[in-house]
């Protein structure tokens with residue numbers, strides 16, 4: 001069965017996009033068929049995957065606010081033959097307010113994705129939905145469409161402040177809109193082992209979420225932050241760098257957990 | 260006249276909170292009377308300023324969704340005698356949806372702030388409004404209430420992607436809701452001089468916005484990210500660290516520009 005992840009955390013700049021892009025690339029490198037859905041109006045994931053997303057490009061906006069079938073907007077990423085992306089364009093910026101008054105406003109992504117996956121051939125192994133840094137209707141659509149939540153947590157002080165709010169929101173969605181949803185994976189990002197702060201945050205998170213927190217930790221690495229300026233994942237930009245190897249390891253760990 | 264800044268950028272994790280808190284502390288250290296309004300449901304600025312913001316604490320939510328006068332929720336920060344804060348609590352998370360159907364939904368913060376400043380004695384010299392990483396009704400309220408916009412820009416690749424969207428939104432507000440609003444200040448943050456990427460982004464930003472971009476650049480510094488875990492600004496946490504000195508310099512530059 002296709003594993004569908006929502007990559008979410010309303011705290012900004014924690015590595016949601018970087019994680020969605022690099023885990024997807026790592027899995028696709030090993031032959032898995034992977035789809036990334038970019039739900040962030042800034043379109044950072046679309047940029048990092050090297051796909052077209054100018055204003056007139058067919059995008060996820062047309063799928064959730066219009067009724068365009070997802071198959072018509074999916075693009076292949078130049079990164080790997082098995083890596084695909086539903087891009088985000090600037091139109092998505094108005095989607096939250098537009099969705100408020102639409103019928104089935106929380107489920108529009110789920111219906112579009114269910115239809116797409118049921119007819120896709122060959123089958124997709126993974127879907128990663130990259131969310132904006134908020135808990136509005138776009139992120140709610142992602143929670144309703146997914147089965148698993150992946151929470152990137154930056155090893156910084158503010159990381160834990162918003163976590164309980166995020167978990168409460170996920171519980172609400174589980175109870176009212178998507179009983180299958182569960183927080184399956186927590187990934188520690190931007191870990192700088194030289195600072196006490198990072199070690200403390202990492203320890204705190206492991207103590208609170210021992211089962212969900214991956215053993216693999218993503219280090220702070222300049223190569224990771226340089227890759228998107230070339231329209232590449234760090235996996236292709238610098239395969240043997242610590243940043244790339246850590247995402248390859250995290251992808252392997254996620255794949256193993258799903259068996 | 261009181262200078263009122265909105266600290267905004269819908270890109271997450273670029274240093275909005277860190278900038279609002281540390282500039283305010285730097286100005287207050289030199290005797291200016293400063294108010295920080297925390298408009299982020301995560302309440303990071305409230306935490307960093309060491310003020311109470313548990314769920315039952317009177318907060319900015321009561322001011323903009325209820326009709327509580329701002330004077331009743333303002334708290335003094337333990338950081339400096341001249342530093343005050345209107346805290347954010349968890350209730351703010353629902354405010355965007357609640358505001359949608361309220362009368363004068365974009366102007367509720369402006370009316371509350373105008374009333375507060377007109378009766379405050381002594382007068383406030385500066386107000387900084389810390390925004391969440393989105394362009395929803397909370398950030399719109401901040402744009403309507405302010406006269407100046409301060410945009411922190413992280414010296415990373417994605418920094419420039421969302422900028423044109425932000426500037427377009429500010430222009431819309433200026434045209435329809437607040438003709439006095441202008442982007443007065445751009446501050447480069449988390450600058451790591453060892454990387455080409457940071458130098459390129461800084462150069463790009465200065466070329467596009469020569470007048471607005473401050474000469475002072477905020478370096479990436481662990482002391483800055485450690486300070487909030489002690490409920491302090493970096494100004495009091497480690498006054499002579501590069502991070503603190505850069506915020507003191509940036510504050511002086513902003514003060515000079517306003518003369």
Ligand SMILES: Nc1ncnc2c1ncn2[C@@H]1O[C@H](COP(=O)(O)OP(=O)(O)OP(=O)(O)O)[C@@H](O)[C@H]1O
Pocket residue numbers: 011012013014015016017018019040044131132133189190191218219220221222224225226243269270271272392415416417
């Ligand atoms: N492990 C890492 N090491 C160094 N830099 C990183 C790392 N992970 C992400 N970054 C950089 O940090 C910044 C924030 O990461 P990213 O944009 O992925 O976060 P996000 O959670 O998607 O942000 P937003 O909340 O705006 O959507 C980016 O400039 C990115 O290149």
Ligand SMILES: Nc1ncnc2c1ncn2[C@@H]1O[C@H](COP(=O)(O)OP(=O)(O)OP(=O)(O)O)[C@@H](O)[C@H]1O
Pocket residue numbers: 010011012013133156157158270271272273274275276277278299303390391392448449450477478479480481483484485502
């Ligand atoms: N100059 C700096 N050097 C090192 N770390 C920094 C610096 N400025 C901010 N940080 C850290 O980076 C993270 C992001 O900063 P901050 O929370 O201020 O950004 P923000 O734009 O307010 O985020 P959000 O979009 O979630 O509101 C925080 O953990 C903060 O401590």
Ligand SMILES: [Mg+2]
Pocket residue numbers: 016017018040044131132
């Ligand atoms: Mg992102």
Ligand SMILES: [Mg+2]
Pocket residue numbers: 275276277299303389390391
């Ligand atoms: Mg913030």
